[in-house]
Amino acid sequence: MPKIHRTAFACLLAASAMAAPAARAEVWKCVIDGKVHYSDQPCPNKGEPLPQRALQGNVVDTSADRAAIAERARAASAEERAGTAAPSNGTQPAPPVTNNVCPSERDIAGMETKASSISLSPEAKRFVQDEIRRARQCQKGQGNYSAADWNISKQAVDAQSSLTGGPDARRRAEAMHSAANANEGDRIQRQRELEAREAARKERERERPASSPR
Numbered sequence: 001m002p003k004i005h006r007t008a009f010a011c012l013l014a015a016s017a018m019a020a021p022a023a024r025a026e027v028w029k030c031v032i033d034g035k036v037h038y039s040d041q042p043c044p045n046k047g048e049p050l051p052q053r054a055l056q057g058n059v060v061d062t063s064a065d066r067a068a069i070a071e072r073a074r075a076a077s078a079e080e081r082a083g084t085a086a087p088s089n090g091t092q093p094a095p096p097v098t099n100n101v102c103p104s105e106r107d108i109a110g111m112e113t114k115a116s117s118i119s120l121s122p123e124a125k126r127f128v129q130d131e132i133r134r135a136r137q138c139q140k141g142q143g144n145y146s147a148a149d150w151n152i153s154k155q156a157v158d159a160q161s162s163l164t165g166g167p168d169a170r171r172r173a174e175a176m177h178s179a180a181n182a183n184e185g186d187r188i189q190r191q192r193e194l195e196a197r198e199a200a201r202k203e204r205e206r207e208r209p210a211s212s213p214r
Helices: 003-024 063-084 105-115 122-139 147-161 166-180 182-207
Strands: 028-032 035-039 046-049
Touching: 105 122, 105 147, 122 147, 122 166, 147 166, 166 182
Parallel strands: none
Antiparallel strands: 028 035, 028 046
């Protein structure tokens, strides 16, 4: 055999000898105290060598996937904390946002001026004060009002200076509020029942005959 061939053959044998132990390396599956352990040494008690094909490399690098999953989990946790955390300054949460159209502060100031007029009857004054309260409630998110609704309210407030049109305008405005705000509708109904009982009481007193003089 030529010298160059012998040298190459010797290198091939050396490489085979170095690779053989790694190829023949065994991994033992051992059971110690009821738990499974893996070792490159035979088990002291109970165990078995794993077959070579079970040791073939079949690992996929999932570090990028794990990082993406962890990032999504952190984002979801942050959103949950932001949605459920109470305000740190001790204030109450803001009222829910609605599609309400409400009177402006300037409109409310005009109603307050109207309510202070000495020319209004007690019923008219009470109605204007109720409209101010309802406007404030609207600003806090209560009810479901439109611009047309508050136009009815404005006309009713302006009509309270009239001696004839005030009561009808109040009823139109109260009907509008009953449709726009269920809670306010209940309040208006109770108020009307109270007024009806009071009117019936006064009527009975007027019809009661005066006692005859002694």
